[in-house]
Amino acid sequence: MITALCRTVILYFLIMIGLRLMGKRQIGELEPSELVLTMMISDLATVPMQDFGIPLLAGVIPILILLSLTLLMSQLSLLNLRFRALMCGTPAILIRNGKLQQAAMRKNRYTLDELLEQLRGQGCLSVEEVQYAVLENSGQLSVLPWAKAKPPTAEDLGLTLEEDSLPTVLINDGRVLRNNLRRCGQDEVWLQKILKQEHCTTKEVFLLTVDENGKTLCVPKEADP
Structure with missing residues (x-):
């Protein structure tokens, strides 16, 4: 039982690292080579997880080889347009x-x-x-x-609109994200002031954000039914 658990955990994290190296993609956005790689890795991982008679390295080494080959092809695709068209196709x-x-x-x-x-x-x-x-x-x-x-844009209509800014999450489900707080150039004193204005404590806040213009959004937690 312990052997099965260790094998599963090792292969799981190895596959997750491999998928992260492929970049942030949804299944429908995978290139053909990436889809083939995903299918092959999943097949290679299931064999040593199910058959304890097969050494773990029999699954790990082929997976590492495939990942290395994928990284090599990705680098070649960046350097050579013809190779990129051959591997990925063209629109x-x-x-x-x-x-x-x-x-x-x-x-x-x-x-x-x-x-x-x-x-x-x-x-x-x-x-x-x-x-x-x-x-x-x-x-x-x-x-x-x-x-x-096409629908008309504000520029087509001669309108001048204020640009939106990306909000930063400061409190997530009652937890203060202090790294984000420092990144916004604020401190705990400022945060407590905002919470006082909203008449709530940190634990009572489900979501608190602030944008680059200093505008805050506070969503309190709902009471359990």
């Missing part, structure tokens, strides 16, 4: 100026039903409403409508 334009690019659709084996489904999901009912539709390397479809179909 394909499926709609250009409101017209279907049938050759590109056949090359990428992208059916008309799939295209129309993606267009409806982004609020487009007709192909003619789209100026460009680009099939990205991740498999997602980027839809760019005509300029006349």
Whole structure:
């Protein structure tokens, strides 16, 4: 039992480190090479976890080799555009100026039903409403409508709006994040002053944020039902 636990923990953290090295990606945003790597690592990890007769290194070493190979290919992709196109592919334009690019659709084996489904999901009912539709390397479809179909911006309307600023979390579920507090150039005295204005204590706060303009947002905890 202890052996199984140790094997599982070691392989778990090894896989997590490997996925972190691949970068922050969702499953639907993985490149083909990254998806293959994920599947191979998961298969390699399950064998030594289930069969205690197989040495742990029989799973660890192949995983480390795959991760090293992936890092090497990533570095080569940064240095060589042709290698990047070979490994990751290139985006394909499926709609250009409101017209279907049938050759590109056949090359990428992208059916008309799939295209129309993606267009409806982004609020487009007709192909003619789209100026460009680009099939990205991740498999997602980027839809760019005509300029006349885009909603007007504040600049188009001649309006001057105040820019938003990124808020920083100071209290998370009753816990003070002191590193964030120092990063904002504030201290405990300032925090207690804000809490006094909100008529609550630290433990009674579910969320407290402050933005770059000094505006705070305080969300008190709700009482348990």
